[in-house]
Amino acid sequence: MSSQVELAFTRARRVARSVLGALRTHYPGFVVGLPLARGEIPVFVYHHVDPAQFAGDLEFLRRNRYRTLSLAEFATALERGSDARGVLLTFDDARLNFHETALPVLKEFNARATLFAPTHWMSAPPAPADPERFMSWEQLREAARSGLVDVQSHAHRHALVFTSPRVVEFANPRTLAHYDIYDWPMRNGASGEELGRPALGTPIYAAMPLLSARKRFVEDPAATQACVDTVARLGGAAFFERRDWLSHLRRQHSLAGMPGRWADEAAVRALVASEFEQSRELFLRHMGYSPHYLAYPWMMGSPWSLELARRFGLRGVFGVALDFRRARGRLPLRAFGRIKSDWLRLLPGSGRSSFLSIATGKVTGISRTQHLAH
Numbered sequence: 338m339s340s341q342v343e344l345a346f347t348r349a350r351r352v353a354r355s356v357l358g359a360l361r362t363h364y365p366g367f368v369v370g371l372p373l374a375r376g377e378i379p380v381f382v383y384h385h386v387d388p389a390q391f392a393g394d395l396e397f398l399r400r401n402r403y404r405t406l407s408l409a410e411f412a413t414a415l416e417r418g419s420d421a422r423g424v425l426l427t428f429d430d431a432r433l434n435f436h437e438t439a440l441p442v443l444k445e446f447n448a449r450a451t452l453f454a455p456t457h458w459m460s461a462p463p464a465p466a467d468p469e470r471f472m473s474w475e476q477l478r479e480a481a482r483s484g485l486v487d488v489q490s491h492a493h494r495h496a497l498v499f500t501s502p503r504v505v506e507f508a509n510p511r512t513l514a515h516y517d518i519y520d521w522p523m524r525n526g527a528s529g530e531e532l533g534r535p536a537l538g539t540p541i542y543a544a545m546p547l548l549s550a551r552k553r554f555v556e557d558p559a560a561t562q563a564c565v566d567t568v569a570r571l572g573g574a575a576f577f578e579r580r581d582w583l584s585h586l587r588r589q590h591s592l593a594g595m596p597g598r599w600a601d602e603a604a605v606r607a608l609v610a611s612e613f614e615q616s617r618e619l620f621l622r623h624m625g626y627s628p629h630y631l632a633y634p635w636m637m638g639s640p641w642s643l644e645l646a647r648r649f650g651l652r653g654v655f656g657v658a659l660d661f662r663r664a665r666g667r668l669p670l671r672a673f674g675r676i677k678s679d680w681l682r683l684l685p686g687s688g689r690s691s692f693l694s695i696a697t698g699k700v701t702g703i704s705r706t707q708h709l710a711h
Contacts, residue, residue, distance in 0.1 A: 364658065364676065368683050369692055376418045378411060379684065380425040380655065382632075382675040385434045388442055394681050395446040398424065401686030405448040408487045408630060412652070424684070426450040427655065427675060429491055429632055430519075431459060431472045436480065443485050452480060453491035453632035453655075456619040457532070470518070474623040481624065490628035490651075492548060493615040494532060497522035497635075497711055498608075499554040501543035502596055505710050507564060507586045508539040509577045512709065519634070520709040523547070525597075527558045537577075538568030540590055542597075544710040548612060548638035553600040560593035609642050613649040630654065635711070637663055637672060644669050 367373055383391075398405065403422045406414065411425045428435050431454035443450055458471045472480075480486040499522055506512060508521075513534055522544040524531045535541075539561055542554060567589045568576050576582055590596065600608075620628050629652045637656035638646070646654055646669070653671040656663070663672070682690040 364680070367685060368676075368680055370683075372685055373422075376415070378406070378414055378423050378425060379681075380411075380427060380673055380675040381678045381681050382655075382657070383426065383428045383439070383678045384430055385432060386439050386442075386678075388438050391439060391442050392445070394678065395442060395448050397682050397684075397686070397688055398448075399446060400688065401684065403684065403686075405450065407449045408451055408489070410449075424681075426678075427632060428452045429634075430455065430495070431477065431488075431491070432470055433472055433476075436472050436476045440480055440483065440486070444483065447485070449485055449487075451487040451489060451630070452477070453489050453630075455491040455493065455495035455634070456616045457494045459623070460619060461532075478624065487630075488624060489630040489632070490616045490620065491632050492634055493612045493619075494523065494547065495519055495634045496532060496547045497544040498547045498550050499524075499542040499544050499556060499597075499710075500550055500552055502554055503543045504540045504587070504590060504596075505543050506541040507583065508535045508537055508541060509582070510537070510574050511577075513537070516709045522710055524561070525555045525558060527562070536565045536568075537573060538564040538566075538586060540564055540586075540596065541710050546633070546635045546638075546711070548609060548633055548642045549636050550605070550609075551639055551641075553605050553608070554597055555600050556597035557593065557595070560590060560596040563593050564589050606641065609639075610645055612642075613645050617649055632656075632675075643672070646670060 365373075365377070365379060367377075367379070373379070395405075401422070403424050404410075406423045406425050408425075410423070413419075414421070414423055426449070428439060428450055431452055435452060439450070442448075454472070454477055459474055459477065461471075477488050481488045497520075518533050521532075521534055522541065524535060524539070540556065542556065564586055567586065571579075579585070616631075617627050620626060627650060629650070631646055631651050632655040633642075635657070637643075637654065643654065651670060653673065655673050655675055658674055658676045682688070683692060
């Protein structure tokens, strides 16, 4: 198979995976024009916001008398079955965009929100290629002091781990430019665990979120280094202008023999537990409290990670729209699904958007939001 055909096949598989995910997603009735059910409190998730778009969302909520709730108000309303119009606005990742863009708009509208912070990235020095992408601990404390923002946990590393010896990609200039820093799974480097964007030529194996994984494939650093060295020797970024670059790297990778090993169950469980341990430790050190809620990166966690969440004192966890059905099952603690902020203006009220206009935008955006390795 030629490199071009193989690349096209891989991209098509990623798009198909995104489409299937969208088809499995649960959408509340209000999305298709139904009224809100009694006691229903929609939960929306934001990542990066445009100031005008976000201000428009908050103006829509204010005009239609929706209250933005704190986490405490959200929990109380659910317990008492309140039918007052309330929504929970959540933000993932604690990017600098929240501090510079979202927080000023929240202050302008006196609106509440919950920010889920991945503690490793709050503490890590900015990478050269990604300066100041994340908030500092002082900026998190400033958000909390505003009285408008509940700062809670988004785990520690926000990591993917390899779950198969199947190579799905080699890091190259196109993928490094296209995919987010989180899309690059945690790697077993010569000097220990590595996060963030890898060196050109690094093999990327099939992966899934650490907190959802039941197994981990640990790659051989020597196999990785052989591919990285090949790229460096043959021109660095210019190597990827060759028509046969992918097949060349696959041959180099195969020459390394067995590319890795399976981690034992105890090691996987210890790694998962460290997500809760380190998040709690850093929250206590920098925020003065232990988090009570956690938003799972990408999808709700495994049964083991949910049990750990309960043991570490969390009162509830948040997933995504794919998790609505699971959140209603029997779990160790309360769990909530969330839908993306795109759907907020489909809430009942004046100035409501049309389902078709939003759904069309979602479909056309699938090719931009597909994941690299999971």
